């Protein structure tokens with residue numbers, strides 16, 4: 001992969017990393033704030049735990065994505081970026097452009113989706 005492309009992927013990944021870090025941190029703070037709010041009646045309590053659960057689930061997804069982005073940045077550093085982590089083949093350019101933190105090429109992703117990897 002040429003340097004210009006690597007640079008543009010790096011820029012996108014770093015932007016995404018920053019964005020996710022902000023979201024993850026914020027939802028953790030919101031979760032705590034929901035905890036601290038004094039809840040008087042049962043309806044409030046139910047709404048509160050619903051909000052907390054929602055925030056929790058959401059931050060879970062974001063955390064997982066952040067992990068993938070971090071790994072992709074590591075691969076940029078060690079030069080294995082753009083290679084499938086399973087078969088070491090090149091990940092399709094189009095796929096990388098859509099999902100720069102993709103770990104697998106399309107074939108391996110399909111195998112993984114079917115539980116074959």
Ligand SMILES: [Zn+2]
Pocket residue numbers: 084085086087088089104105106107108109
């Ligand atoms: Zn593969």
